[in-house]
Amino acid sequence: MTESAAKKLPRIVVNEKLCKGCSICVDFCPTDVLEMKGSIAAVKNLAACTRCQLCDLRCPDFAIQVFD
Amino acid sequence: MSIPVAEKKEKVSVPFDYNKYLRPNKLPHIWCPGCGHGIVLKAMLRAIDKAGLEKDNIALVSGIGCSSRTPGYVDFNTLHTLHGRALPFATGIKLAKPEMKVIVVTGDGDALAIGGNHFIHACRRNIDLTVLVFTNATYGMTGGQYSPTTPLEAMATTSRYGNIEPPFDTCEMAKASGATFVARGTAYHTIELEKTIHEALTHKGMSVVDIIDACPTYFGRANKFKSATQMMEEIEKDGTVNVKQAANLPPEKLAGKMLRGVLHKVEKPEYCEKYDILIKEKASAKK
Numbered sequence: 001m002t003e004s005a006a007k008k009l010p011r012i013v014v015n016e017k018l019c020k021g022c023s024i025c026v027d028f029c030p031t032d033v034l035e036m037k038g039s040i041a042a043v044k045n046l047a048a049c050t051r052c053q054l055c056d057l058r059c060p061d062f063a064i065q066v067f068d
Numbered sequence: 069m070s071i072p073v074a075e076k077k078e079k080v081s082v083p084f085d086y087n088k089y090l091r092p093n094k095l096p097h098i099w100c101p102g103c104g105h106g107i108v109l110k111a112m113l114r115a116i117d118k119a120g121l122e123k124d125n126i127a128l129v130s131g132i133g134c135s136s137r138t139p140g141y142v143d144f145n146t147l148h149t150l151h152g153r154a155l156p157f158a159t160g161i162k163l164a165k166p167e168m169k170v171i172v173v174t175g176d177g178d179a180l181a182i183g184g185n186h187f188i189h190a191c192r193r194n195i196d197l198t199v200l201v202f203t204n205a206t207y208g209m210t211g212g213q214y215s216p217t218t219p220l221e222a223m224a225t226t227s228r229y230g231n232i233e234p235p236f237d238t239c240e241m242a243k244a245s246g247a248t249f250v251a252r253g254t255a256y257h258t259i260e261l262e263k264t265i266h267e268a269l270t271h272k273g274m275s276v277v278d279i280i281d282a283c284p285t286y287f288g289r290a291n292k293f294k295s296a297t298q299m300m301e302e303i304e305k306d307g308t309v310n311v312k313q314a315a316n317l318p319p320e321k322l323a324g325k326m327l328r329g330v331l332h333k334v335e336k337p338e339y340c341e342k343y344d345i346l347i348k349e350k351a352s353a354k355k
Contacts, residue, residue, distance in 0.1 A: 018095055022102035022284075027297035056083055057258040058300075060106025061096060065083040 010051050011067040012043050018063035025055035025064050089113045089123065094141050098134075102288075102296025104255035104281025104304075105135055105202055111258050112173075112200065113142070115265035126169045129158040131183060133175035134209050134283075135202035152183025155190045158197050166340040169198070169269065176203040177215040180236050184216075191245035191274050195339040198268050199276045201238055204283040212286025223290040238278040243332045249275035250332040255282065256304035257328065267330060273338050280304055280326070 012033070021039035034055060035044040041055075041064060055064050090113075099105050116126065126144040130136035132151035139146030145168075149157045154172050162170045179187050179201045190197060206224060207213040214224035214231050217238065221230040242250045249271040253261035261279065268275035282288060282299035293299045311329035314322055 020096065020101035022296050024102060024297055024300070027295070053083070057110070058107055058255075059110075060099065060103055061101075062086055062090070062106070062110070067083060 008068075009046050010049050012046065012049065012055075013065050013067065014041050014043070015063045016040055018061045020061050020063075022060065024058050024060065028054050028058055030054065084110075084114055084117070086110065086113055089116065089142055089144070091141055091143050097141055098137055100208075100283075100285040102282065102284040102299075103134070103208075104204065104283075104296075104300070105138070107255040107258060108200070108202060108261070108279050108281055109138055109141070111253075111255075111262040112138075112171075112265055114262045115269060118262070118266050119269045121169050121269070125167070126171060127158070127161050127165075128171050128173060129154045129161065130173045131175070131178040132209070133178045133207070134204070135173055135175040136178060138173045152178050152181070153186065154178065155183060155186040155197070155199070159190060159193075159195055162195055162197060162340060163343070166196075166344070170196075171269075172197055172199045174199065174201055175207075175215075176201055176205065176217040176236075176238070177207050180216040180238060180241070188241070188245040191242050191247040191276065193339045194246055194248055194273045194336050196272055197274055198265075198271075199274070200265065200268075201276065201278050203238060203278055203280050204287060205235075206283045206287040208283050208286055212283075212290060218287075222287070225286070225290065238276070239327075239331050242274075242276040242278075246274070246336075247276045247332070248273035248334050248336050249330070250278075251276070251330045252278045252280070252308070252326065252328050254280040254300075254304035254308055254328060256300045257308075260310075260328070264330065271333070273336060280308065 019040045023036050025041050026034045026036055031048040033045050033049045034041050053066055123144055128139045128144045129147045130139050131154040139148055154174050158170045158172045203217050205218045207215055211225055213226040216236045218231045239250045239252050251264045253264045268277050282296055284296040288299050308326045308328045311327045
């Protein structure tokens with residue numbers, strides 16, 4: 001892997017129209033990437049994301065996805 | 069001739085495109101924040117994609133209840149029927165169109181209380197249906213009454229001093245009634261659930277998957293759970309053991325825990341096939 005590829009950050013998309021603020025993604029994120037901003041999930045620390053997709057898998061509202 | 073060289077695959081995470089199977093204008097769905105039904109629906113869509121089923125070749129049938137709102141959001145042939153009567157409607161579809169994949173989504177109250185008789189008889193016939201029972205141990209749509217799977221001593225709006233009725237074990241009941249594929253999954257173990265539903269979809273015969281998910285609004289609030297996450301961790305993660313791991317665990321560690329995974333799988337003659345053979349035999353005898 002090249003140096004630039006190693007630093008490539010994922011893209012986390014939160015659909016604000018669909019997010020209901022249950023905070024499941026925030027609680028289950030193993031590297032603490034997400035936080036609650038009011039009643040909607042938001043990205044806090046993108047560099048820590050390991051692309052494990054747990055937030056996407058456990059989101060009940062089709063509201064969050066991780067793109068490479 | 070050149071020898072094909074295996075391409076080195078880089079791990080690229082591409083999220084699953086749920087919009088392929090959804091009716092996007094129907095979202096957001098009606099389920100409460102933290103409700104497990106959405107997680108189960110996503111696992112079901114991934115399992116359907118994995119099984120390579122065509123959208124027009126699937127019929128999704130449901131009864132009444134929170135879980136039974138599922139067909140409204142997906143772009144298959146869908147049917148939202150009477151309370152507890154999803155299985156008779158599904159049986160009718162299957163007999164009229166045996167080549168169609170018929171999936172029934174139903175809640176625990178819908179399947180085991182109101183439609184309890186239909187459930188055991190569909191299992192007995194071994195008709196090729198895939199039944200997903202969303203077990204949230206409460207009647208969420210009507211205000212949190214206790215259901216046939218509410219655990220002993222649990223609080224509900226109709227059991228203010230704790231439930232005194234022992235719950236049903238959906239899997240044991242399906243197995244005893246004659247279903248040929250019986251499994252259990254939880255919304256917490258999403259990937260495992262996806263695999264279990266996929267296995268149920270590819271099984272020929274009655275397949276029942278009991279799916280434990282959380283109702284934070286009624287069951288959670290009445291039983292002093294602080295959040296959906298806490299419910300998922302305490303009920304779904306700590307309350308269940310995978311059936312393969314359970315084989316190596318001492319009985320005291322299994323006390324009070326439900327088994328997860330494929331619990332029963334046998335091959336038996338399927339109802340529609342038997343019916344087809346019978347019709348052909350009788351028709352040829354007449355000639």
